[in-house]
Amino acid sequence: MIDRLKDLWAHSELLFNMTRKELKVKYKRSVLGFLWSFVTPLIMLAVFSLVFSILSKNPNMSWFVVYLMSGLFPWLFFVNSLMQSVGSVVGNPGLVKKVYFPREVLPLGAIGANIFHFVMQMLILLTFLLIIGWHFSIYILYLPLVMLLEIVLTTGLALFISAANVYLRDVQHFTEVATMAWFWLCPIVYPIGQVMGKLGGAFKLYLCNPMTNIVEIYQYIIYNPHYYARMSYVTGQKKQPAVVYLSFWGISGTIVLAVFLLVFGYHYFMRKERGFAEQI
Amino acid sequence: MGTEYTVEVNNVSKMFRLYHENVRSLKEKVLFFNKRGYEEFWALKDIDFKVKPGETLGIIGANGSGKSTLLKCITKILYPTTGKVVTNGSIAALLELGAGFQPDLTGRENIYLNASILGFSKKEVDKRFDEIVAFSELERFIDNHVRNYSSGMYIRLGFAVAISVDPDILIIDEVLAVGDEAFQRKCLERIEEIQEAGKTIIFVTHNVEITREICTEVVMLDHGVVVKEGEPREVVNYYHEMMESAGEGTERGNRAIEILNAAILNEHDEPSSEFRTGDSLKIRVAYRANEPVEDPVFGLSIEDYRGFTAYGTNTSLKGMELGTIAGEGFVTFNLRSLPMLEGRYLVSLAIHSRDEQTTYHWMDRREMFDMHSDFNDAGLIYIPSEVEMSRPGEVTHEPG
Numbered sequence: 001m002i003d004r005l006k007d008l009w010a011h012s013e014l015l016f017n018m019t020r021k022e023l024k025v026k027y028k029r030s031v032l033g034f035l036w037s038f039v040t041p042l043i044m045l046a047v048f049s050l051v052f053s054i055l056s057k058n059p060n061m062s063w064f065v066v067y068l069m070s071g072l073f074p075w076l077f078f079v080n081s082l083m084q085s086v087g088s089v090v091g092n093p094g095l096v097k098k099v100y101f102p103r104e105v106l107p108l109g110a111i112g113a114n115i116f117h118f119v120m121q122m123l124i125l126l127t128f129l130l131i132i133g134w135h136f137s138i139y140i141l142y143l144p145l146v147m148l149l150e151i152v153l154t155t156g157l158a159l160f161i162s163a164a165n166v167y168l169r170d171v172q173h174f175t176e177v178a179t180m181a182w183f184w185l186c187p188i189v190y191p192i193g194q195v196m197g198k199l200g201g202a203f204k205l206y207l208c209n210p211m212t213n214i215v216e217i218y219q220y221i222i223y224n225p226h227y228y229a230r231m232s233y234v235t236g237q238k239k240q241p242a243v244v245y246l247s248f249w250g251i252s253g254t255i256v257l258a259v260f261l262l263v264f265g266y267h268y269f270m271r272k273e274r275g276f277a278e279q280i
Numbered sequence: 281m282g283t284e285y286t287v288e289v290n291n292v293s294k295m296f297r298l299y300h301e302n303v304r305s306l307k308e309k310v311l312f313f314n315k316r317g318y319e320e321f322w323a324l325k326d327i328d329f330k331v332k333p334g335e336t337l338g339i340i341g342a343n344g345s346g347k348s349t350l351l352k353c354i355t356k357i358l359y360p361t362t363g364k365v366v367t368n369g370s371i372a373a374l375l376e377l378g379a380g381f382q383p384d385l386t387g388r389e390n391i392y393l394n395a396s397i398l399g400f401s402k403k404e405v406d407k408r409f410d411e412i413v414a415f416s417e418l419e420r421f422i423d424n425h426v427r428n429y430s431s432g433m434y435i436r437l438g439f440a441v442a443i444s445v446d447p448d449i450l451i452i453d454e455v456l457a458v459g460d461e462a463f464q465r466k467c468l469e470r471i472e473e474i475q476e477a478g479k480t481i482i483f484v485t486h487n488v489e490i491t492r493e494i495c496t497e498v499v500m501l502d503h504g505v506v507v508k509e510g511e512p513r514e515v516v517n518y519y520h521e522m523m524e525s526a527g528e529g530t531e532r533g534n535r536a537i538e539i540l541n542a543a544i545l546n547e548h549d550e551p552s553s554e555f556r557t558g559d560s561l562k563i564r565v566a567y568r569a570n571e572p573v574e575d576p577v578f579g580l581s582i583e584d585y586r587g588f589t590a591y592g593t594n595t596s597l598k599g600m601e602l603g604t605i606a607g608e609g610f611v612t613f614n615l616r617s618l619p620m621l622e623g624r625y626l627v628s629l630a631i632h633s634r635d636e637q638t639t640y641h642w643m644d645r646r647e648m649f650d651m652h653s654d655f656n657d658a659g660l661i662y663i664p665s666e667v668e669m670s671r672p673g674e675v676t677h678e679p680g
């Protein structure tokens with residue numbers, strides 16, 4: 001394992017180049033090029049703002065669009081990273097069969113490119129909030145840590161599925177369907193309070209979803225429900241309706257799970273990697 | 281650990297499972313759970329050799345003999361089923377032209393990408409960038425997309441990167457053949473420089489004559505087994521022999537007249553397979569007509585090992601009409617003076633009808649002989665020649 005990490009370190013330049021390649025190839029032959037990384041989230045923000053300023057008349061939440069975007073951008077990073085990395089090994093037979101390099105560079109490169117997009121989106125969102133004079137909470141300083149937590153979770157999962165997909169191509173299709181269902185299991189387009197009462201005992205199960213916890217943290221530190229939502233349900237005291245629900249067990253459990261997934265995913269990837277060139 | 285060698289291949293075997301149909305979806309996996317049969321195919325069996333720094337190892341063998349699999353095991357693309365490969369030092373491998381090139385990036389960007397795949401840093405490439413471009417002769421196209429490159433440009437760029445990043449071990453698989461002759465020359469010169477720098481080179485080629493030129497050692501593989509290894513000349517000769525014997529036995533014809541036997545005789549009418557330039561050679565063919573045949577033609581052709589016909593003749597070309605042939609007899613072709621220089625030659629024999637519509641008996645590459653020469657001249661044949669010089673403009677220095 002240590003040797004392996006050393007080897008990966010020796011190829012860190014390649015990882016960087018792979019990430020750059022993903023970005024470059026994506027915007028090749030487009031006039032705006034890298035500007036698309038800014039333009040896309042900007043337009044999303046504009047469209048959702050417009051839609052929710054007309055539609056949403058939730059009396060308990062002002063600025064619903066900020067609540068939405070603070071969960072949606074992290075989710076998009078998660079799902080795009082998974083979808084791009086799951087096919088990254090299978091999609092590069094020319095490289096895998098003909099050149100030696102640590103194969104984890106392939107899924108990691110896909111994630112790297114998505115980290116770049118994600119950071120762009122977050123910068124756009126924060127700039128937008130600064131312009132409209134957002135009332136930030138001090139917890140916004142935790143933002144890099146939450147992003148790190150999400151990246152760890154995503155990487156572990158991505159390593160696992162990209163290796164498994166070499167042996168069983170269903171993984172790719174399964175990921176597509178599973179992430180779609182997963183999206184609705186996370187309180188992104190609806191506040192968590194809407195399911196809290198209805199689920200009853202199953203709510204504990206609902207909270208086992210690591211992405212729910214991660215999305216909740218984003219919403220808590222960016223949306224600042226103490227200020228923008230009335231009667232926010234923050235620390236577990238029973239005050240309805242809840243906009244954000246955070247629990248100690250949810251957060252610590254997610255951290256443990258993310259680290260475990262990274263170690264397990266990497267281990268699995270290394271074990272399966274030897275057969276990649278034969279299986280593709 | 282063994283720093284004496286840069287590449288150690290220890291008893292490496294590689295088995296592939298040939299599944300009858302490659303099952304990759306869940307449904308099929310469940311349906312055929314553990315029922316699907318596969319055949320074991322051993323692409324490599326107990327390969328064992330070591331390469332020292334400064335050595336150049338050539339690997340030759342027919343198609344499917346396991347050469348590329350072996351290279352892939354050395355470069356850690358494949359992992360041996362049993363045995364172990366130990367390498368010391370950085371490796372640059374060129375297993376396919378333009379492997380790892382990204383068609384949507386420019387030549388410049390691909391140089392950096394490709395070098396980093398080989399494990400080299402931007403700084404190292406920066407230092408050698410001009411050298412790489414100059415070697416590839418792509419100055420004008422370096423900022424064009426690689427997708428628009430020709431295959432020759434691809435290989436030039438790939439080769440330029442691989443040899444310029446200064447690896448300890450350079451591994452090349454049959455890619456030199458693509459460039460034009462001038463570029464091949466340049467590559468060979470660069471390879472010589474790398475050799476002089478004490479680096480290790482392993483390469484696979486079908487052009488066995490090149491191995492004779494640049495290798496210090498050659499390994500010949502056949503069906504995954506090392507059949508011969510050692511000094512290049514020796515192994516290459518063995519390779520030619522094997523290749524010829526593989527071609528032997530191609531016979532056809534309806535056997536109305538049959539070739540019973542054939543012998544190559546020297547000037548004293550003794551069987552021989554060694555001749556010198558200028559010697560005479562007789563080929564005596566014993567035949568038997570199994571039925572009376574009208575107006576057949578007896579012929580022969582002499583080819584070198586590449587299949588190039590050096591000479592051919594037959595009774596028809598010599599203006600002979602043989603009438604009806606019945607029973608047994610001999611035909612003797614008398615070649616009075618052999619012009620060939622060094623090399624191995626193969627003799628094919630044929631009996632057919634005058635209009636060449638019916639083949640009675642055709643034996644491809646039936647006999648073989650070696651040519652040796654006292655002449656140092658180059659080429660296939662010797663032309664009696666001398667060189668004269670006249671230098672009228674030169675002042676002669678007379679002593680005193």
